[in-house]
Amino acid sequence: xxxxxxxxxxxxxxxxxxxxxxxxxxxxxxxxxxxxxxxxxxxxxxxxxxxxxxxxxxxxxxxxxxxxxxxxxxxxxxxxxxxxxxxxxxxxxxxxxxxxxxxxxxxxxxxxxxxxxxxxxxxxxxxxxxxxxxxxxxxxxxxxxxxxxxxxxxxxxxxxxxxxxxxxxxxxxxxxxxxxxxxxxxxxxxxxxxxxxxxx
Amino acid sequence: xxxxxxxxxxxxxxxxxxxxxxxxxxxxxxxxxxxxxxxxxxxxxxxxxxxxxxxxxxxxxxxxxxxxxxxxxxxxxxxxxxxxxxxxxxxxxxxxxxxxxxxxxxxxxxxxxxxxxxxxxxxxxxxxxxxxxxxxxxxxxxxxxxxxxxxxxxxxxxxxxxxxxxxxxxxxxxxxxxxxxxxxxxxxxxxxxxxxxxxxxxxxxxxxxxxxxxxxxxxxxxxxxxxxxxxxxxxxxxxxxxxxxxxxxxxxxxxxxxxxxxxxxxxxxxxxxxxxxxxxxxxxxxxxxxxxxxxxxxxxxxxxxxxxxxxxxxxxxxxxxxxxxxxxxxxxxxxxxxxxxxxxxxxxxxxx
Numbered sequence: 001x002x003x004x005x006x007x008x009x010x011x012x013x014x015x016x017x018x019x020x021x022x023x024x025x026x027x028x029x030x031x032x033x034x035x036x037x038x039x040x041x042x043x044x045x046x047x048x049x050x051x052x053x054x055x056x057x058x059x060x061x062x063x064x065x066x067x068x069x070x071x072x073x074x075x076x077x078x079x080x081x082x083x084x085x086x087x088x089x090x091x092x093x094x095x096x097x098x099x100x101x102x103x104x105x106x107x108x109x110x111x112x113x114x115x116x117x118x119x120x121x122x123x124x125x126x127x128x129x130x131x132x133x134x135x136x137x138x139x140x141x142x143x144x145x146x147x148x149x150x151x152x153x154x155x156x157x158x159x160x161x162x163x164x165x166x167x168x169x170x171x172x173x174x175x176x177x178x179x180x181x182x183x184x185x186x187x188x189x190x191x192x193x194x195x196x197x198x199x200x
Numbered sequence: 201x202x203x204x205x206x207x208x209x210x211x212x213x214x215x216x217x218x219x220x221x222x223x224x225x226x227x228x229x230x231x232x233x234x235x236x237x238x239x240x241x242x243x244x245x246x247x248x249x250x251x252x253x254x255x256x257x258x259x260x261x262x263x264x265x266x267x268x269x270x271x272x273x274x275x276x277x278x279x280x281x282x283x284x285x286x287x288x289x290x291x292x293x294x295x296x297x298x299x300x301x302x303x304x305x306x307x308x309x310x311x312x313x314x315x316x317x318x319x320x321x322x323x324x325x326x327x328x329x330x331x332x333x334x335x336x337x338x339x340x341x342x343x344x345x346x347x348x349x350x351x352x353x354x355x356x357x358x359x360x361x362x363x364x365x366x367x368x369x370x371x372x373x374x375x376x377x378x379x380x381x382x383x384x385x386x387x388x389x390x391x392x393x394x395x396x397x398x399x400x401x402x403x404x405x406x407x408x409x410x411x412x413x414x415x416x417x418x419x420x421x422x423x424x425x426x427x428x429x430x431x432x433x434x435x436x437x438x439x440x441x442x443x444x445x446x447x448x449x450x451x452x453x454x455x456x457x458x459x460x461x462x463x464x465x466x467x468x469x470x471x472x473x474x475x476x477x478x479x480x481x482x483x484x485x486x487x488x489x490x491x492x493x494x495x496x497x498x499x500x501x502x503x504x505x506x507x508x509x510x511x512x513x514x515x516x517x518x519x520x521x522x523x524x525x526x527x528x529x530x531x532x533x534x535x536x537x538x539x540x541x542x543x544x545x546x547x548x549x550x551x552x
Contacts, residue, residue, distance in 0.1 A: 026513065033237045033512045043241045 055169045057138040058121045061114055062165045063158040064133055066104050071158060072133035075109035082128035087118035104131075112157060116141045116150040126170070135167040203307070211313055215292045222499075223448035224254035230448075230507050237511045261441035269434050273340045280337025281435065281442035287330040288446040291453045294319040296382040298466045298492035302483035311466075311488050312382060319381040320372065323457065324365060327412065330450070331357045334414075334421065337443070338431035349430025353421035356411055356521060360418075363529035364408035367401040370533070370540040371461055374398060376549065385465035393464035400536045402462045404529055409454040411525070414447060416510035420518060455502035456495070463498050466491030 018024060044051055064072050075092035093110035095103045102108075125134050144150055159165045228243065228250065235242025243250030268277055298311030316322055331354045338350020374397045375384050388394055395402050411418040422430030429435075432443045459465060471491070480486050516524070544550045 030508060030512045033508065036239055037236045039239050041239050041241055045241070045244070 053138050055138075058123045058136040060116075060137055060139040060141050061119075061125070061152075061157055062135050062137050062139075062167065063112065063154065064135060064167065065159055065161065065164070068101065068104075069161045070100070070102055070104040071108060072104055072131045073109045073112065074105045074107050074131055074133075075112070076107075076130065078128040078130060079125035079134055082124040083119075084122060084124060085118045085120045087115045087120075088125060089113050109154070112154050114152050114157065116152055117147065132171070135165075135170055137165055137167060137170075139165075207309055208313065211311070212293075215297070215313055216289060219289055219292050219449050219452060220445075222452045222503075223445050224258065226448040226451060226503055227257060227444075228253050229503070230510075233504060233507045234511045237508070258441070261438050264437040266437035266439070267434075269342060271342045272434065273342070276336050276340035277434075278439070280333050280335075280340055281432075281439045281446070282333070283336060284330060284333025285442045285446045285449075287326050287333060288449040288453065290326045291323055291450075292456070294322055294381050295453070295456050295460060296385050296465060297495060298488040300483075301485040301488045308483070310382070311492060315380060315382045318379045320368060320379045320384075323381075324361070324368075328357070328361060330446075333446070334431050337435070341431075341434035343434050345427045345429070346431050346433045349421045349423075349427045349433070352423075352427075352518065353414060353431055356414075356418060356420065356525070359522065359525040360408040360411035360529070363404055363525065363533045364412065366530070366533040366537055367398075367404040367408070368461070370401045370537040371398050371405075373537070373540050373544055373550070381460055385460050385467065388464040389467045389471075393462065393467070395462045398462065398536070398540070400532065401540075402458070404533050404536065405458065405462070407524075407529060409458060410506065410509065411521075413450040413454055413506075415451065415506055417513040417516050418521060419510075419515060420521060423515060451503055451506055452499065455499045455506065458502055459495060459498035465498075466495040468494040 066072050075090050077090060077092075080086075080088040080090060089111070090109045090113070091111040092107050095106050095108055121136060123136050126136055141150075231253070232242040232250070234240075243253040246252040246256045268274055293313040294316060296310070296312045296315070300308050300310035300312075302308045334353040334357075335350045338346040338353070341347070371384075371394060372379065374394065375387050378384060378387075384394075410416075414421050420430075421427075422432065424430075427433070432440055435443060466488075468491075471494075474490075475484075475487055478486075541550065
C-alpha cells in the first residue's frame with residue numbers, strides 16, 4: 001500500500017559503458033569542487049573580526065545597583081526558584097544602621113552565587129526578578145582551570161560603582177511597562193510606583 | 201674542466217634546493233587549495249597568506265619528540281625514510297629543466313644534471329627502488345598496521361608500474377626509440393607535444409603517477425580509517441617528516457616527468473616567434489631561463505591537478521585498486537602500444 005508519493009523507486013540497472021568509464025563522472029565531480037573556489041567563504045577571521053553579537057545576547061549576569069549606588073537585590077529568592085538549572089544560591093541578611101547607602105532595602109543578599117557551569121543562560125532569573133536587580137549581559141564567562149572558579153560570587157557579579165554596566169537593551173519596553181502595573185503585588189514596592197500608590 | 205665541474209655542482213645544488221623548496225611549498229599549496237575547494241581560507245597566520253607555514257611546519261617536525269620503538273629494527277627503521285627520500289631526490293637528476301645555452305667562450309652548458317642515454321630506464325629503476333623505502337620502513341616498525349600499509353604500497357606500486365612502463369614504451373616508439381629525456385623533449389620542439397599523439401598513453405600515465413606517488417584516490421598505504429597511519433604509523437619527528445616530504449618531492453618529479461614526456465617540457469607554443477621578437481639568438485641563456493619558466497609553470501599546473509583530484513575523489517577500495525590496475529589499465533596500455541606500433545609502422549618510422 002502506498003501511503004505517500006515521496007517514496008522513490010529503486011532500480012538496479014546495469015551501468016552503461018559511459019558510466020563504467022567513470023571519467024565523465026570524475027570530471028563532473030572535479031568541476032563541482034572547482035566551482036567552490038569562487039564561492040563566498042563564511043569564515044570570520046576571529047581576532048581581527050568578531051561575529052556581530054545580538055543586542056539582547058544572554059551572557060554573564062550582573063547584579064545591578066540603583067541610581068544611588070545601593071544594591072538592588074533583596075535576596076527574595078525568586079530567581080533561584082525560577083532557575084531551571086538550579087544554578088543560583090543565596091543567603092539573606094538584615095541591613096544594619098549606617099548601611100543604607102550600600103543596600104537599597106532592609107533585607108539584602110549576604111551571599112549570592114551563580115554556578116556558571118550549571119547556568120544555561122535562559123534568562124528566567126532576570127524575568128523573575130521583581131527588583132530589576134539581575135540582568136544577563138553581552139559579556140562572556142571566562143574560562144577557568146578549576147571547577148570552583150566557575151562559582152561566581154558577589155565580587156564578580158555585582159557591578160562596580162564606578163563602572164556601571166549598561167543593560168538598557170535587555171530592559172524591553174514590555175517588561176518595564178509590565179513591572180509598573182500597580183495592581184500587581186510585586187510591583188508594590190517598586191520605587192517609582194510607591195509614590196503612585198500613596199497618592200491614590 | 202674545472203668550470204664544468206663547478207657548473208654541474210651548482211646545478212646539483214639548485215635542483216636539490218628546488219626540489220625541497222617546491223615540496224615545502226606544495227604542502228602550503230595543498231592546504232591552501234583544499235581550503236579553496238572547501239569554502240575555507242586555509243593557512244593565513246604565518247606570514248602573508250600563510251607563506252611561512254612550511255617553515256613553521258618544518259620547525260615543528262624537528263622539535264617533536266623522536267620515538268624509535270624498542271621492538272623495531274633500529275637500523276632499518278632509520279634506513280626506510282632515508283632511502284625513500286634519497287630515491288625521491290635522485291629522480292630529479294635526469295630531468296632537462298631548460299634548453300642548453302652557449303657562453304661567449306663557446307662552452308655549452310645544459311640545464312640538466314646529467315643527460316644519460318637511458319634516462320627513462322634510470323627513472324623507472326630509481327622509482328622502483330623507492331618502494332623499498334616504504335617497505336623497509338613499514339616492516340622495521342614491527343607494527344601490523346605499518347606492515348599492512350607497506351604491503352599495500354609495494355603491491356600497488358608494482359602493479360601500476362607495469363601499465364606506466366608500457367604507456368611510456370608507446371611514447372618512446374612515437375619519439376623514435378630514444379630513451380634520453382632531453383632528446384624526447386627536444387623532439388617536441390619542432391612538432392607538436394606528445395599529448396597529441398599519445399592522449400590515451402598520457403591518461404594511463406597520469407593515473408599510474410597518482411598511484412605511484414600514493415596520492416588520493418590511491419592513498420591506501422596510509423589509509424587512516426583502516427590502517428591508523430599506514431607505513432608511517434610508528435614514525436615521529438623528522439623521520440615522519442621525511443616520508444611526507446618525499447611524497448611531495450615524488451609528486452613534483454612525476455609532474456615534471458609528465459610535463460617533459462607529454463607536454464613538451466620547456467617548449468611552449470610560439471616559443472620561436474617570442475624569442476625572435478625579443479631578439480634572442482639561439483644558445484642565449486635567456487632562452488634557457490624562459491624555457492625553464494614555462495616548464496615550471498606546467499609542473500605547477502600538474503601539481504595543482506594532483507591536489508585537485510585528491511580533494512575531489514574518495515579513496516578506492518583495495519580490490520577496486522587491483523581491478524583497475526590489472527584488468528583495465530594494463531590491457532588499455534597494451535592496446536595503446538599495439539595501436540602506436542601499427543601506426544608508426546605504416547608511417548614508415550619502424551623497420552622490420
